[in-house]
Amino acid sequence: MHNHPPRVHSNFHARRDNIHDLSSMAFLPEVVSFRYHHIHMQLDINNMSHEDLLTLGQRIDNVKRGSSEEIIARQMRTKTYLLPNNLEGSTSEEQEINLCIICQDEYKNKEEIGILQCGHEYHADCIRRWLQEKNVCPLCKSKVLVIG
């Protein structure tokens, strides 16, 4: 394997703002552990194999493009789910519509529901976690929260 120790390039702090210097991605915790020999040689992307580039691409994709908890808390409407009273009258198919697509679980009485600007609803906890990951509605892909 690699017989040199993991080390970040000495001037990497100075280079943080240089987007073309891929070693600057080392400030992302996920990238630090990733094939540090590339960091050592400043990620020579021209000579990386297809697989290495794909792995790198996936690592870069893992950067969260979501919203902060404060923005979500400020902008997302919520409501409390109440089970319909006339449960006997409804068919099982009607009930199935009331499920959260993220966890695939049906809403239970008094659970907190989050409502996005597009009108789509999810468990508040489920959609919070997703919005921190990416700021789009899982169903219609519309940008849901205004950042800033």
Next chain:
Amino acid sequence: MQASKARLFKEYHEVQREKTVDPDIQLVCDESNIFKWTAFIKGPSETPYEGGVFQLAFSVPEQYPLQPPQVRFLTKIFHPNVHFKTGEICLDILKNAWSPAWTLQSVCRAIIALMAHPEPDSPLNCDSGNLLRSGDVRGYQSMARMYTRLAAMPKKG
């Protein structure tokens, strides 16, 4: 329970239910590991993959469904968007366009759709992509059909 496990158990029960069973997809969960799945998908009709059964390997991350599953072909396939050696699949929903609304089963459907509608402009298999881009549809089809026969069909006695 961990959110990813709970959701995978839901999907496990869903694929067992008769009315949701898709005749073109057989999804099997590893007996000892809910994060490892195998799918057998039928090559779509009127494509060079027709008549073949293709095996896919799913590796589901702990952050699922916030992160997409990793999927690759275990069966050799000649397709512009599938890496010929590793079986890796170039499909937006498995990368940037992932949404937690997808399930393992709907991902299989998306892969079947990709088999029927290759996108030669983002090739992982350049030979296959170049045939299509240069307009040699027959060349692409005969290569793809040959590999379907070789790798995705039962061997004849």
